[in-house]
Amino acid sequence: MKIITDVVNYVIGLGASAILPITLLILGLIFGLGLGKSIKAGITVGIGFVGINLVIELLTSEVGEAAQLMVQRIGLNLTVIDGGWPSASAAAWGSPISALLIAVCLLVNVILIIFKVTKTMYVDIWNYWYFLFAGSVVYTITNNLVAASIAAILLMVVHLVMGDKLQPYVEDYFEIDNVTLPTGSSLMWVPLGFAVDWILDRIPGINKINVNYETIQKKFGVFGEPMVIGVAIGIILGFLAGYDVGQAWLLGINMGAVMMILPRMIKILLEGLLPISNAAQVFLRDKFKNRELFIGLDSAISLGDSAVISSALILVPIMIILASILPGNRVLPFGDLASIPFYVAFITAHNKGNIFKTVLTGTIMMILTLYMATNFASVYTEMMNAANFTIPQGVSQMSSITSGGSLLNWIILQITQLLNSIF
Known part of the structure; x- marks a missing residue:
């Protein structure tokens, strides 16, 4: 089992840019695309992800540094540090059930497609760590491998079903056909978030405010261009972080680059994905009458939308301020601040690119997220210790906004603790 775990961890450690070309090559051959076209499609998708990751790394490093300085300027003294998704994935992959569950989850996915429970074939194996994390939570509390495996599989089923339900947003708003983002x-x-959005739609006054990119560009001309807005937001973040004029300007240019380059990288990825997606539809029409199949990918491909990135950048200082004033919150936002664009992707799609509503909904959601992450801290810290993850000096506990602040993971935590106390 250790050998299998080591091999799986090595392959997974290569990341999506290395795994996806191989996975899509195999899928292309299965769907009858042919060897040459499958190779080209897989490599093109891999190259697209390399480009996307480079831009996201730029976003992460620049926003992360500015956010850290904002935290220092405010003088926050919170005892639970947000270790970010890297710490959560380390705990997930370090679990004794990880190697086995990868194969089990793939098999379950195929079975669910055959029995029409889902239309999504989730090929982004790297992001299976979300399911493994849920299993690790249950294993940490119960020390029961069976219960942990069931939790991971159930969460995967929920993700796939949600992916199916949300696919129209991917197609209509992000304009990506036959793809889900689970x-x-x-x-x-x-x-x-959708419930909050629904409530906001029924509040007089607020439901009339619509700040989207079409409106901004129409009113402000060149100053409404995504790259110019990115520069402006970056400069504001720089000044909030205490940067001098030159540093703030450089941060602004980097954010403008993110706004301009990211959509182009996504176009490269989609250029490779389209032949495989089309082949999959033809294959299914031949094998399964009146069936359609969606390819499940990393939601990073949704970050090319200007409203998503702009809303997320505005929410960075808001989360830091909320963390400093919310009574009972103990989480110091840090590692996952640059992940906020992922959180708001579907919120933005749901309100059709309304930046005002995305920021308002996001602010409300951040309050709930910080409290859930605080509640998760003790179990999360225990998981980090079990995975031999080094906790920073001077920090008493760790959590993660992405994982500890996730409603689905928090529900799993509450149910597991309740059942464990009873049985």
Whole structure:
């Protein structure tokens, strides 16, 4: 089992850019695309993800540094540090059930498609760590491998079903056909976020405010261009972080680059994905009459939308301020601040690119997320210790906004603790 675990962890450690080309090559051959076209499609998708990751790394490093300085300027003294999704994935992959569950989850996915429970074939194996994390939570509390495996599989089923339900948003708003985005970081705000959005739509005055890119560009001309808005937001973040004029300007240019380059990288990825997607539809029409199949991918491909990125950047200082004033919150936002674009992807699609509503809904969701992450801290810290993850000096506990602040994971935590106390 250790050898299998080591091999799986090595392959997974290569990341989506290395795994996806191989996975899509195999899918292309299965769907009858042919060897040459399958190779080209897989490599093109891999290259697209390399480009996307480079831009996201730029976003993460620049926003992360500015956010850290904002935290220092405010003088927050919170005892639970947000270790970010890297710490959560480390705990997930370090679980003794990880190697086995990868194969089980793939098999379950195929079975669910055959029995029409889902239309999504989730090929983004790297992001299976969200399911493994849920299993690790249950294993940490119960020390029961069976219960942990059941929790991971159930969460995967929920993600796939949610992916199916949300596919029209991917197609209509993000204009990506035959693709679902069942990534945990983008699904975490969907249930409550959509409910908050629904309530806002029924509040007089607020329901009339619509700030979207079409309106901004129409009123402000060149100053409404995504790259110019990115520069402006970056400069504001820089000044909030205490940067001098030159540093703030550089941050602004980097954010403008993110706004301009990211959509182009996504176009490259979709260029490779389209032949496989079309082949999959033809294959299913031949094998299964009146059936359609969606390919489940990382929700990073939704970040090319200017409203998503702009809303997320505005929400970074808001989350830091909320963390400093909310009574009972103990989480210091840090590692996952750059993941906020993932959280707001479907919220933005749900309100059709209304930046005002996305920021308002996001602010409300952040309050709930911080409290859930605080509640998750003790179990999360225990998981980090079990995975031999080094906790920063001076920090008493760890949590994660992406994982500890996820409604689905929090529900799993509450149910497991309740059942464990009874039995």
